[in-house]
Amino acid sequence: MKNQRIAAAAVLALACAAAAAHPQTGGAHAHGFFDGFVHPFTGLDHLLAMLAVGIWSARQANARWLPATFLGMMLFGVLTGVAGLAIPGLETGIALTVALMGMLIAVAARLPAALGGLMVGAFALLHGNAHGHELPEAASTMGLLAASALLVYGGRMLGRVSPALALKLAGAAIAATGVMLVATA
Template sequence: MNHKNSNLILAGAALSLLAMPAFAHPGHGEALGFFDGLAHPFTGLDHLLAMLGLGLWGGQQRRSLAQPATFLAMMLVGAMVGMAGLTVPGLETGIAATVALTGLAIALALSLPGWLATSLVGLFALAHGNAHGQELPSASAAAGFMLASAVLLMAGRLAGQVLAERMLRAAGVAMTAAGVVLMGMN
C-alpha cells in the first residue's frame, strides 16, 4: 500500500470516530466513582482526541515532560473550579477548538518556544478540567479521570516520538477536521 492510500485510510478512520456519541458530557448518568472517572476521557471524542493530540504534539516536538505535567496540574485546577460550580463560558466550543488547534499544530509540526507551548497546553487543560469537574464532581472520579488523562497523554507522546512524520501530519489534519466538525455541533 502506498503512502497516499495509507493517509486516506488513516484520515477516514479518524473521521469515522465522529459518529460516536459524546457520552462524556452532562446528562448521561450520575455515577461518580473512580471507575466512572477512569472511563470518562475515553468515552468522549473531544476529550480523547485532545489528550492524545497534545501528547502527539509534545512527542513530535521532543518536548520535555513539562507539557504533560502542566496539562495534568491545570486540568486538576479546572476540575476543582468545575466542582465548585463555576463554568467557563463557551466551554464545549472551546474544548472542540482545542482539538482543532492541537490537530493544526501537529499537521504543521508547529514548534513554539517551550514557555508558549506549555502555556497553551495549560489553557487547554483548564477547559477540559472544568468540564470533567462539572460532569463528575467527586474526588474519586477526579482520581480516575486524572489517571486516564495521564495514560492518554503519555500514549500520545510515545506515538508522537515513534510514528513517521507523514503519519503524524495526516493524523493532525484528521484531528483538525474532527475539531472543526465538533465546533459546528456545539
C-alpha cells in the same frame, strides 16, 4: 480509497460519542474511580485532545514537562468545575482545542516553551472544568487523571516513534475532527 472511506465513516460514527461524554445533554453519571477512568475514552473531543497534547509535546524541544503541565492544569480545572465556575462557550472551547492541537501537529509547529506551556495549560483548564461539572467526586477525579495520563503519555510515545508524515496526517485528521466538533458544539 476504500480505507479512506472506512476511516471517514469511523470518525463520523465516533463523533457522536463526544456528546455522550457530557451530562449537560441529559442523564446522570455515577462518580466512582471507574467512571472517571472511562470518561476520557467515551468522548472523542477529550480522547483526541489528550492524545494530541502528547503527540505534539514529543515534537517540541525541551518539553518533557508539557504532559505534566496538562495534567496539573486539568486537575485545577476540575477543581474550578467542582466549585461551580461556569466557563461560557465551554464545549466550543474544548472542540477548538482539538482543532488547534491537530493543526499544530499537522504543520509540525514548534512554539517557544513558555507559549506552549501556556497554551497546553489553558486547554487543560477547559477540559478539567468540564470534567469537574460532570464528575465532581474525588474518586472519579483520580480515575479521570489516571486515564488522562495514559492518553497523554501514550500520545507522547506515538509522537516519538511515528514517522513525521504519519504524524502530520494524523494531525490533519485530528484538526478536521476538531472543526467538525466545533460545528456541532
